[in-house]
Amino acid sequence: MRNGRCGQLEQKQMTREMTGAKMVVEALKEQGVDTIFGYPGGAVLPIYDEIFLQNDIRHILVRHEQGAVHAAEGYARSTGKPGVVLVTSGPGATNAVTGLTDALLDSIPLVVLTGQVPTFMIGSDAFQEADTVGITRPCTKHNWLVKDTDKLAATLHEGFHVATSGRPGPVLIDIPKDVQFATGTYEPAKPAASRYQPIVKGDMAEITELVAAIETAKRPLFYTGGGVINSGPAACQLLRELVDATGIPITSTLMGLGAYPASGENWLGMLGMHGLYEANLAMHDCDLMINIGARFDDRITGRIDAFSPNSKKAHIDIDPSSINKVIRIDIPIVGDVGHVLEDLLKVWKSRGRKVNREAIAKWQQQVGEWRKVNCLAYTSSQKTIKPQHALERLEALTKDHDRYITTEVGQHQMWAAQYLGFEDPNRWMTSGGLGTMGYGFPASIGVQVAHPESLVINVAGEASWLMNMQEMGTAAQYRLPVKQFILNNERLGMVRQWQELLHGERYSHSWSESLPDFVKLAEAFGAKGILCSDPADLDDAKGDDHLRWTGDL
Amino acid sequence: MSALHIKEGSTGHSAYNLRPTFSDVQEKHTLALLVENDPGVLARVIGLFAGRGYNIESLTVAEVDHTGHLSRITVVTTGTPQVIEQIKAQLGRIVSVYEVHDLTVEGSSVERELAIFKVVGEGNQRVEALRLADIFRANVVDSTLTSFIFEITGAPEKIDAFADLMRPLGLAEVARTGVAALLRGV
The missing domain is CATH 3.40.50.970 (Thiamin diphosphate (ThDP)-binding fold, Pyr/PP domains)
Incomplete structure (x- = not known):
């Protein structure tokens, strides 16, 4: 053992000054990453060398970079944590493009790290060079090309912050090989210092208006989507409490399945082009549609002019651009589903937990009639497997x-x-x-x-x-x-x-x-x-x- | 909407600020964006307009705060009210776009553009061009025996009017900077 004070000082300095490659591993550890999916190549070898030298982060070697991104999506969606991918420059990055676009459209948090040719070779059509940030700009929530090792750690932490805050999505950080080799100063994460701070609390006046609408609606309906799941288990719990306390029927998009249990008595099944008869008829006939974390996709609405013509529409979404994008909204609420539902329940309870019980009972009866059609019935066969x-x-x-x-x-x-x-x-x-x-x-x-x-x-x-x-x-x-x-x-x-x-x-x-x-x-x-x-x-x-x-x- | 601490007409507000009905009327709006001064930000903004099929009538960009690392982009765009709201919301989603202001909605604004015109001609045409330039307070910044280059600053409409007058007098080339705009008052 060394002299305590001196050893500590040296240790502190050792952890602050390090190569870019080591910074990547350190930043992943600080972000609590336990697994990454990747495929090595020339431009990421310094990072793979650092991965070889440690045991905290497990690397899963895929067989194609597209597989790495989808695997990371599966990891992210089943855990609620961001998925992390490490691939090389050029073809490694271009093979990741489909996965990035998939994650962008489904709002899945991913941090994709790509190697890049050394900074002094960028723009020279070097071997395995591609304009990765240019190619992935429209298919990521945000991306960065890091040209200075001193900025690498801060950019990595910002990447995690951006991927997981607000409406989640994939981010990409392109790291040239010389930046991986060079030594720089490691900066710990400071998410509060980021300029990117989306609004999570909904506007109380709009929430109160929605509560008032719920109190009087005769044929209300919840239409929920992936936003509820992205918001987290607490949001799903609040949704269940709200649905069960009000007795309002609920349908969901493909992305939102599981937020409310399929065995729940108010569950209508999936809606949309391939959705259930009862769900689609309820959407058409409802007088109050409460969209929670869904986005009126064309597979849901069909023809816009004939979509649920007689309903008042409320929309809770963390992304202001989702609101009024295709369908005109009467009660817009920008905020995180969990935060908004918490406030909504509080206001609804404080106003006496009112709903139009009589009308909702009739509405449930109507929904029950539609259910009896049993739209999923089929003729079974002894010969072939249906x-x-x-x-x-x-x-x-x-x-x-x-x-x-x-x-x-x-x-x-x-x-x-x-x-x-x-x-x-x-x-x-x-x-x-x-x-x-x-x-x-x-x-x-x-x-x-x-x-x-x-x-x-x-x-x-x-x-x-x-x-x-x-x-x-x-x-x-x-x-x-x-x-x-x-x-x-x-x-x-x-x-x-x-x-x-x-x-x-x-x-x-x-x-x-x-x-x-x-x-x-x-x-x-x-x-x-x-x-x-x-x-x-x-x-x-x-x-x-x-x-x-x-x-x- | 005071709870949101968002200025009327700016990004996060747009969802709350929809006009009564979706109208088909095409409107021209001037948007001012405060953005991070990084190499990709202009590509992100232009890519958004191109990728989602929005119009750009003019676009100017320059660094406005060196220490704060900020640039200002002024975009003039046209669209139905719904499209304009969507453009603002989509711009607001870009991580390196810090502020989106709709100068057309937020109050009266000053809009200025600089243009230079090359006018080629002789004799009376040349005299007439010079006289009109004087009326429009355009400066001569280059001249030969058969040509002038005029420099003119003003609202885009003034520059359009000057261009219309110069056309029959031998207008040969035009370069315009696009609009820079600021809200009036404090």
């Missing part, structure tokens, strides 16, 4: 597990949203806004990394699944017991559905040919595959708790 049947069995056999579901994009995604029930937030990971085929498999890997003991299932179609099937290698390497539930109809089902309805049944390039043998494919990666083509075998196949299986219909 996707609805497959998902019903999946639901029955897994709903009591500690279960997380991811999906790819297409018909199977909509069937999963319709036939699976979500009791809690952060249990449902799907590409909503961008509709990225190839999202589900890497996302399921990110979820499983975050929740090693839980049951993680990716509901997939064969075509989507093939888009990122290289991640089988990642799953095998880290022994991640992710379950791939592939509904194989040998079609691009959603594309075909549209061709059938709108393009005169001309099925242009919407079939899957030369498909692999999925069972053998699984085995080739050291996993287990199960082919299931008889409805009677379905339960056996699902009961099988093996490392991984593919249900091939």
Whole structure:
């Protein structure tokens, strides 16, 4: 042991002065990051060297950079923490673009670190050089090119602050190789000093107006979205309290499933183009629509001029640009869902917990009539496995597990949203806004990394699944017991559905040919595959708790 | 809206400040943005207009506070009231945009633009051009036996009017800076 005082001083100086590469690792640790997803390359090798020298942060090596970003999205959505990605310059960064756009549209907090060629080579068309900040400017919430090691730590901390504050989203920090090698001063995080401070408290006058509207509404309806889940578990709890205390029916977008439990008595199911009959009719006929953290996407509204023509509309959203963007709002509330609901409940309680009980009872009765139509009914078959049947069995056999579901994009995604029930937030990971085929498999890997003991299932179609099937290698390497539930109809089902309805049944390039043998494919990666083509075998196949299986219909 | 501490017409306020109905009338608005003076910020602002299909009539940018690292961007844009509100809200989302002010809504403002005109001609045309320049308080900043370059400052309408008059007198080239604007009073 050295002389105490002198040793401390030296220690203090050692932690303040360090290389840019070390700063990256230090900043990630300070931000509480335990896992990053990445793929090395020339321009990030100094950072990979620092990762090699420590054990606090786990690095998951993916097989393609797109997979890294989707895995980080899965990690972020299932934990509520930002997902972190580390990739190299040029192709590493361009491969991350789809994932960044996906995270931007679904408001998922990500911090993506990219290597860049040395500052003195920028602009010279150097090997693996790309204008990463230029390319990713429209697909990130914000991005930075750091040209000075002294500013690196502060920029990294600002990146986490921006990604997770306000409406969450992906940020990208581009770090040239010479900045990684050079020595600079490490600055600890100071989020309060950032100029980026979005409004989280809603305006009390508007909240009071909404409470007054709730007190008198005859046919009120909650229309909730991903904003509730992004706001956190406390917001979901407040939403449940509000819905159950008022008896107002509630529907949700694809992104918001799980904020209110599917078993709750006021639950109407998902709304929109692929939503439930009762949910869509309730949207059309309601007299007070309370939008909480949703954004009137075109898959929800359909034709704007015919959208819920007779309702007063309230909208709670942290992003002012979401309000009045497509639908005119009568009661706009800019703020974080959790903060606004807390104030809303307080005001509603202080005014005597009033609702128009009689009218709401009638409204619930009407909703019950619509429910009786049973829009999800289908004719079952003894010969072929109907996707609805497959998902019903999946639901029955897994709903009591500690279960997380991811999906790819297409018909199977909509069937999963319709036939699976979500009791809690952060249990449902799907590409909503961008509709990225190839999202589900890497996302399921990110979820499983975050929740090693839980049951993680990716509901997939064969075509989507093939888009990122290289991640089988990642799953095998880290022994991640992710379950791939592939509904194989040998079609691009959603594309075909549209061709059938709108393009005169001309099925242009919407079939899957030369498909692999999925069972053998699984085995080739050291996993287990199960082919299931008889409805009677379905339960056996699902009961099988093996490392991984593919249900091939 | 005092609880929000946001000035009427500025970013976070726009959601509360919608005109009674969505109108189809095209309006021209002058927006002033206070932004971080970093190399990407202009690309972000222009990219937003291009990416979302908004109009830019004119755009000027320059550093206004060296120590505070701030630039001011003045954008003149047109759109329906809903589109204008959306432009302001979208600009407000950009992390390096600190303030968005709608000078058209917030009060009366002074708008000035500088332009230089090259007018080529001889004889009477040349004399007439010089006389009109005097009326418009334009300065001659370059002259040859067959040409003048006039420098003129003023509201965009004044510069448009000067351009209209110079056209038949041999207007050969124009360069305009775009609008710089400030709110009147304190």
